[in-house]
Amino acid sequence: MVEPPALEEKAKRYGDMLERALEEVEIAAMRDSFLFRAGCDLLEMARAYHEDGIFFMGKNDLVNALVCFSYGHGFLDAGVRMGVLRAKSKTLFTL
Incomplete structure (x- = not known):
């Protein structure tokens, strides 16, 4: 199946956006807290999807x-x- 050109552009744009977002986030929770592990899991999932x-x-x-x-x-x-x-940066996220 041949995909429309707009789909390729959108996929590239979203890939670039995710790459920038991965560079701009860090875990906010304290290292010894349960939420730190949750932050690690979220980052791991985002990297895997990327x-x-x-x-x-x-x-x-x-x-x-x-x-x-x-x-x-x-x-x-x-x-x-x-x-x-x-x-x-707040521009890549819905805050």
Whole structure:
């Protein structure tokens, strides 16, 4: 199936956005708290989805790439909104 050009552009844009977001977040919770582990889990999931999205982009599976990038950003966004993660920039997150 040939994907429309807009889908490729959107998948690339979301991949870039997730990559920037991963660079801009850090765990906000204290290291010895339960929430620190939750922050680690959120970051791990976001990184895994980012890697999967890159894999799917390489296979030209743009739909699954976009899904992965969107889910990955969703994990980061949720973490920032809950206060488990801290964002250096507020432009990449829905605060």
